[in-house]
Amino acid sequence: GNSVTQMEGPVTLSEEAFLTINCTYTATGYPSLFWYVQYPGEGLQLLLKATKADDKGSNKGFEATYRKETTSFHLEKGSVQVSDSAVYFCALSDRGSGGSNYKLTFGKGTLLTVNP
Amino acid sequence: EADIYQTPRYLVIGTGKKITLECSQTMGHDKMYWYQQDPGMELHLIHYSYGVNSTEKGDLSSESTVSRIRTEHFPLTLESARPSHTSQYLCASSGGSGKAFGPGTRLTVT
Numbered sequence: 001g002n003s004v005t006q007m008e009g010p011v012t013l014s015e016e017a018f019l020t021i022n023c024t025y026t027a028t029g030y031p032s033l034f035w036y037v038q039y040p041g042e043g044l045q046l047l048l049k050a051t052k053a054d055d056k057g058s059n060k061g062f063e064a065t066y067r068k069e070t071t072s073f074h075l076e077k078g079s080v081q082v083s084d085s086a087v088y089f090c091a092l093s094d095r096g097s098g099g100s101n102y103k104l105t106f107g108k109g110t111l112l113t114v115n116p
Numbered sequence: 117e118a119d120i121y122q123t124p125r126y127l128v129i130g131t132g133k134k135i136t137l138e139c140s141q142t143m144g145h146d147k148m149y150w151y152q153q154d155p156g157m158e159l160h161l162i163h164y165s166y167g168v169n170s171t172e173k174g175d176l177s178s179e180s181t182v183s184r185i186r187t188e189h190f191p192l193t194l195e196s197a198r199p200s201h202t203s204q205y206l207c208a209s210s211g212g213s214g215k216a217f218g219p220g221t222r223l224t225v226t
Contacts, residue, residue, distance in 0.1 A: 036217075038157075041219075042219055042220070043122075043206055043217040043218050043219040043220045044159075044206065044208075044217040045217070046214065046215065046216075087157055089159065103149070103161055103164060103174075103175075104161070104215070105175075106158070106159040108156070108157060108158045109157035109158060109159070111157065
């Protein structure tokens with residue numbers, strides 16, 4: 001079956017530090033890959049996605065590249081802000097085309113705290 | 117901005133009570149989902165629906181039940197709440213515009 005393994009937290013960084021949250025996956029076929037963010041007290045919001053190999057998703061300064069050869073989708077940001085403090089979830093869908101319509105398999109989440 | 121709503125946002129109830137968590141969306145999405153989120157943050161799919169009168173159990177066994185009588189409404193019911201049901205419950209829907217999550221209901225059973 002499908003699975004997602006992401007870096008365990010918590011991760012604590014100072015403002016303007018570089019962020020990497022690792023994510024690897026196991027799936028049959030060609031899944032779509034996602035990063036979701038959950039701010040305190042809120043639901044999940046889609047941060048970025050990639051639907052095929054070598055695609056790069058980007059949003060709000062965050063980036064992640066779909067690497068089929070390493071089955072990875074690591075999240076990066078060059079300079080984090082206090083407002084980036086949240087829980088980040090890596091996820092995959094079990095259909096390749098678009099993928100947003102289908103069930104998601106989530107990683108366990110990584111809590112990021114950014115200090116001023 | 118996502119148009120998916122959950123009520124209540126917070127609920128504290130006693131053991132043995134029957135409760136219904138409401139979820140509604142105004143996007144006309146056919147597919148809707150319920151996820152249970154552990155205190156340790158991990159998300160588990162417990163129910164989903166591909167349309168009216170369609171409901172399926174998810175990856176994690178749950179004592180809750182769901183119904184889908186209308187496209188926009190996907191309530192989740194616990195007939196007899198127990199402390200082990202204490203969790204955050206997230207509703208989601210998906211369609212052509214993508215997948216959207218509600219703000220969640222944080223349930224505490226005492």
